[in-house]
Amino acid sequence: MPASYLLFRRGGSVLLQLRQGTGYRDGYWATAAAGHVEAGESAVQAAVREAREELGIEVAPGDVVPLTAMHRSNGGGRPVDERVDFFFLCSAWQGEPRIQEPDKAARLEWFSLDDLPDAVVPHERYVLERLRTGLPPILAFGFADAIGGERLQP
Numbered sequence: 801m802p803a804s805y806l807l808f809r810r811g812g813s814v815l816l817q818l819r820q821g822t823g824y825r826d827g828y829w830a831t832a833a834a835g836h837v838e839a840g841e842s843a844v845q846a847a848v849r850e851a852r853e854e855l856g857i858e859v860a861p862g863d864v865v866p867l868t869a870m871h872r873s874n875g876g877g878r879p880v881d882e883r884v885d886f887f888f889l890c891s892a893w894q895g896e897p898r899i900q901e902p903d904k905a906a907r908l909e910w911f912s913l914d915d916l917p918d919a920v921v922p923h924e925r926y927v928l929e930r931l932r933t934g935l936p937p938i939l940a941f942g943f944a945d946a947i948g949g950e951r952l953q954p
Contacts, residue, residue: 804846805834805887805924806864807931808897810910814928815897816920817854818907828919832897832908843886854905857895865889868935872923873942887927887935 808815815832819825833854837846844864851859867887874881899905911917913932916925923941 801882802837802843802846802884802886803835804837804843804850805831805885805927806847806851806859807867807887807889807928808832808893809889809891809931812914812932813910813912814931815908815910816917817899817905818909819904819921820906821903825921828921829909829911829917830921831924837886844888847886847888847890851890851893854900855895855897855908856900857893857897859890859893863890863892867931868927868937868939870923870927870939870941872940875942885923 816829817832833850835850848859867889870885872883
């Protein structure tokens, strides 16, 4: 199941939303615009759509810069537990980001990459912590032979 994540960066800070009412990692901070890629939609189109739906802003497809792809496992052992996540970076958009889905997001805040909140969705934290130093084109996360039972180093 593919998903697109659009990281908004302003200097050394990233925009995160506090999840609520979703049933997945509620109470955790997450990428401000992210979601599943819909049928007939490219990963870039999904990122642009999610920015509009979740933040009320317009992002040009040319401003969606590929960052990394992550092959991720939720550890359930079923095919539906395997995910492919496309992470993109964006530093230009039109409009002021604001919560558009208050039933799914409680807050929206800029955080320094050097001072992320404690509760960040784990696979997203993995990417954010490596954003300053650079990321390989493909990451793996959450497989059984992962370091500490949680991560497989690229």
